[in-house]
Amino acid sequence: MEIFGDWTLRVVALGAGLLGAVSGFLGSFAVLRRQSLLGDALSHAALPGIALAFLITGSKATVPILVGAAVTGWLGTLVVRLIVQRSRVPYDAALGLVLSVFFGLGLVLLTVIQKRPDAAQAGLETYLFGQAAALLRADVIVMAAVAAVVLLVLMLAWKEMKVLTFDRAYGESLGLPMARLDGLVTALLVVTIVLGLQTVGVVLMSAMIVAPGAAARQWTRRLGSMVTVAAAIGVGAGVSGAVLSSIVPRLPTGPTIVLILSGVVGVSLLMAPERGLVWRRLQLGRLRGRPRQEPVLMHLHALSLQHPDDPDHGHEVSVLRTMSPADIDVETALTALAERGLAASDDRGLWSPTELGRREAQRTLARLDLGDNR
């Protein structure tokens, strides 16, 4: 394809894809640990760092700006930890506090900077929503290095990451260095967010962290497959967002990537088997049809047990109606049971369970007996 010959697009697509991969890896763990807000707080806390770095150095050179972002982002996590340890403010509220205070401070600083007469500040606000087109080859190389480190950590410390995520206290009780691993993961998250600021910006970076993991969880049952699927979703959204925004004029890359991700999350929440809303609604409907018949079948079975020598002895509908809870429509249930071949009526309108119905009732009894209270 012609567009892939475009050097700039290749750099942008590669950068966005790598960012998606790392976000998917780390975001999966953040989502499972209910730390989705951490990414949000971190990325917003990076804004004052960007502004301060510019104020101090007077230039928009990438490295000092990203260092500034990392410093205040990291400071944000420290403040959150201090608040949680030293006060009764819960974790999520502490994150919200840090997020808004740091972000507000960043906006004030940006406004101050923009009022200055020199022209050097122009374009600093691109860090709010990102400017993927400005990605350089060097940025992509740094991103590839971070992705490699994250992959290495996951491969070497997979089981430690799993314990940290599922049951940190237990991991500590085993003597595994949970605090150090947690620190490492948070540091990697800070680096990822800071790198992502150039591409998707302060405001949208949190979606980049949370969305791939949240979508992947819907489709998977194992941690390994969840992390892999999340990374794939991140890569897919990053690359397709970059390509799309290069085809359609004036379409910004970062927001496009986040919109694609949101679409994937939406579809996953609705359609995924087992966990999707649509699937569960269908399942619920199927279950709803059943319990309304099951009590009637059980009563029919109980009645037939009283006639061991004549299993096909017929029973009045009125008897079944007095036995059943008021909210059960006995006639409809009997008709449904007959359709399923579980019950039959004779020419006098008396009902008895079929052989199939008796077996079904016994299976239900056995299931209840096992105490299998799923």
Next chain:
Amino acid sequence: MMDASVVPAVEVEDLTVAYTGSPVLWDLDLQVAPGTRTAIVGPNGAGKSTLIKAVMGLVEPVAGAVRIFGKPGREVRGSIAYVPQRATLEWDFPTDVLDVVTMGTYGRLGWFKRPGPSESAIAEAALEQVEMSSFAHRPIAQLSGGQQQRILLARALAQNAEIYLLDEPFQGVDAPTERAIVRVLDDLATAGRTVVVVHHDLQTVAEYFTHVALLNVRIIAAGPVSTTFTEDNLRLTFGGRVGVLAARTARGD
């Protein structure tokens, strides 16, 4: 109270733990003899879970020391198996039962090593002990409360530890699970292991345990159930409102 020549499995000395300034455990002393089954009993907020966590080294004490078989707690972490309260965990986690139980072998494996067939075999044996073998490949999001409790116990069994610390394992479980847990506790006692359980149900203390520690920020009384689990001690621990429970327990004896 204890033969001085026997090194206690767990020894807590002058332990004080505080959260945000206020003490949760106050100058606490406790000795647990090897091979005993001890219930930690006390009202809500008495510091029962905190005591377990302090023994595990999961909370930093303000003062005092914990020794495991005479050694500082941190040095012998692998020899204690911890069963947390199941409600503190996030069960919508993408993995299956066997994988969670296998976590019990992680401490022995060390860094970078992945569990292999021998670890799986240990985990399967532990699942067998809690009668959950047929659930090995069930996603943990699909377990009932009692089943969750049993796999946490199996995970601890996979550690093959000397000391077992269980935090409210009987809380809100079904009858088959309660029986399975009691059977496991019996097996552990037969094997000479030391078991300490945070326990809520006063009526089963005498049946399930050999020793009891009555806790309410301080240790009110500790020792063999027969001499320690008295109505007077219970009243001291719970205050006046325990009257009914204590009367029932006394009759149960």
